[in-house]
Amino acid sequence: MIPEQQMEQHQQGLIMEAKGVKRTFGKGNNAVHALKNVNLHIPKGCLVALKGRSGSGKTTLLNVLGTLDKPTEGTVYFQNKNITDLSDKERTNLRRKDIGLIFQSFALTPYMTALENVEFGLRIADIPSKERTKLAEEALNLVGMKKRMKHRPYELSGGEQQRVAIARCVAHQPALILADEPTAELDSKMAFQVIHLFKKLIQDTGMTVVLTTHDPDVMELVDYLYELEDGEIVQTKQIANI
Template sequence: MNAIMKTVQLNRQYQSGEETINALKNVSISIPEKSLTILRGRSGSGKTTLINLLGAIDTPTSGQIFFEEKKLDSLSDNEKTNLRRVHVGFVFQSGALMPNMNVFENIDFALRVSSPELKDRKSRIEHCLDLVGLKKRQLHMPLELSGGEMQRVAIARAISHKPKIIFADEPTSALDTLTGLQVIKVFKELVSTEDITIVMTTHDPNMLDVADCIYTLKDGEIVDE
C-alpha cells in the first residue's frame, strides 16, 4: 500500500521560560493511503502536536514531512493554505459547528470557502449527509442534535470538498463508547467508499480494533506496544 504521507526524524520543541519542552522526538511514520490510521497515547504524549504538523497547521523544529512525495517545508505559506483548503479536512473534538446555522448551512458555509467554484453545492451536501446517515436532519440546529450526530455532521462537513486526507483529533473523546464506535464505523465506511485517508488521535483502547495502522506515542516518541 502506498503512503500518502510520511515523516522523517520529526522534532518539535517549545520554549517555556528557560525550559525547552520536547513535544516530539525523532518521529518517523508512514501513513498508508485510503486507510484509517490511529495515533494513540495518553494526554500529553504528543498526539495533537503530531496531527497539527501533519495538517500543516504547525511547523516542525527539525525533520521532514512529505505529502504525496512533496516536502511540506518546501511550500510557501500560501501553498500550505491551499493544501489545507483543497486536500485536507479536519474534525475536532467538539465538532465545532456554527451554533446559529442549521446542519445544511454549516456544510454549505465550509463549501463556499473550500470550493467556491462548485456549482451544485446542494447535491454535494445532501450526498455527504447521506453518507453519515443524517440527510433527514439537515434543517436541524446543532443544539437539536446529540453529541454523536454533531460529530457526524462535522465529518460530513470535513469530506464535503472531497479531500484526500482527514485529520480527526480525539473525535470520540466526548462520546460514550457505543456512540464513539458508531462514529468510527462512519470513518471506516468513508475510507472504503470515498477513497479517503483518515488519521485520528485517541486514548481509547476500544477504537483500536478497527484501525488499519496504529502508532503509539509516549512522551513525544513512537514506541512499540
C-alpha cells in the same frame, strides 16, 4: 510490530510520511521537546490511530501533519511532495482542498442548519456556489444525516453533531482526514458508530483517516496503531488485515 517486508509494500502507496520530525517549544533550559525524531508512514486508504496519554505529543504530531504547525526539524511529505516549508498561503490551500480537519469540539456554527454548516465549509474551500448544496447534501447523506440536515446543532445529539462535522470535512472530498479525539465527547455506542462511519468512508471513497485517541475500544478497530510516549513513537502495530 509490522513486518518489514509488509511495511515496504505499503510504503509504495503512502499518502503521508514524516522523517525525523522534531517539535520544540521555547529555548535553552526552558525548551519543551514535544516531538523527538518521529518517523511515520501513512498508507493510502487506511484508518490509522495515534495513541498516547495526554502530553504524549499526539495532538502536536497531528497539527504538524495537518500543516497547522511547522516542525522544528525533519520533513513531512504528502502525496510524495515535501510540504514542510510551504508558505502560509500554500498550507491554507492544502487544507482547503486536500487535507480535511475534524476537531474534538465539532466547531459547528450554532444558528446554521446542518446543511448550512456543510455549505459554509464548502464556501471556505472555494467550491462554486452552484455546486455547494448538491455536495453538502451528498456528504450529509453519506454520513446518515439526510433526514436531519435542516436541524441546527442544538437540536442534534452529540453523535449527530459529530456526523455533521465529518460531513463538512469530507464534502470537498479531501484525500486525507485528520481527526483529533473525534470520539472523546461521545458515549461508547456513538463512538463505535463514528469509527465504523470512518471505515465506510474509506471503503466508499478511498480516502485516508488519521485520528488521535486514548480509547482502547477504538484502537481495536483501526488498521494501524502508532503509540507515542514523551514525544516519541515507541510502538507500531498492524491491527487489521489489510
